[in-house]
Amino acid sequence: MRSPFRYTRLLAAFSLAIYGCFTQIAAAEDSSLIAGKSIFDRLCIYCHGSKGEGDGPAGLLSGVDTGDLSNQAYMSKLSDQELYDRIAWGQEKFPYLQMPGWRSSLKEQEIRAVINYVRSLAVDKGPLTTPSPKEREKKFRDDPLERGRVHYLHYCSGCHGKSGDGDGEGGKNLATKPAALSDPALAATITPASIDAYLTTNSGRGGGRNMPVFEDGFRDKIKDITLYIKTLAK
Numbered sequence: 001m002r003s004p005f006r007y008t009r010l011l012a013a014f015s016l017a018i019y020g021c022f023t024q025i026a027a028a029e030d031s032s033l034i035a036g037k038s039i040f041d042r043l044c045i046y047c048h049g050s051k052g053e054g055d056g057p058a059g060l061l062s063g064v065d066t067g068d069l070s071n072q073a074y075m076s077k078l079s080d081q082e083l084y085d086r087i088a089w090g091q092e093k094f095p096y097l098q099m100p101g102w103r104s105s106l107k108e109q110e111i112r113a114v115i116n117y118v119r120s121l122a123v124d125k126g127p128l129t130t131p132s133p134k135e136r137e138k139k140f141r142d143d144p145l146e147r148g149r150v151h152y153l154h155y156c157s158g159c160h161g162k163s164g165d166g167d168g169e170g171g172k173n174l175a176t177k178p179a180a181l182s183d184p185a186l187a188a189t190i191t192p193a194s195i196d197a198y199l200t201t202n203s204g205r206g207g208g209r210n211m212p213v214f215e216d217g218f219r220d221k222i223k224d225i226t227l228y229i230k231t232l233a234k
Helices: 002-046 056-064 082-090 109-121 133-142 144-155 184-190 193-200 217-230
Strands: none
Touching: 002 109, 056 193, 082 109, 133 144, 144 217, 184 217, 193 217
């Protein structure tokens, strides 16, 4: 018959092993959170804000809605894999997010660390009152006016302003003030063809214009942008 003392020693050894495993897991999680916070503060905070609320200066400047990462109801709609894909690919696969992809700058482990940290920011703010991730994606896919709005805010509002008044931050120090696209007389002359010629070639660039020449891939966005610009006319 084995002594109770031996059973006690076995139980103690087993308990220590279990405790050691939990301690290692906790240490790994802490390490991941620390690494994730470091990356978040270096790359993400400018749009998402220090608490993930989407109130970073760059996010507010762009005019494109930045998802509230601190909203538990919003974050619960996204799996870890969906978060990974958004961080890795950014606007290349999710153009309505208007964020860069970091797969060329971050290793998989680093992206996973960011996900762990972002999850730690989420708090209960009640039921979701803003569009869910799927709803944002569907609206961008199905509504040309929404696509035009997002593309305009991304490519044009920096100089022309969010409302098209020519008062964007990027145009304040230019010798020639950006056109006020909200002017009904100007808006009436704008067509997809005229924007295409103006943005993708050097056509009509006299008089000290500061507009950049956009790449050919921009052409598939012009029709939607034109549609949205028409709504800015006051």
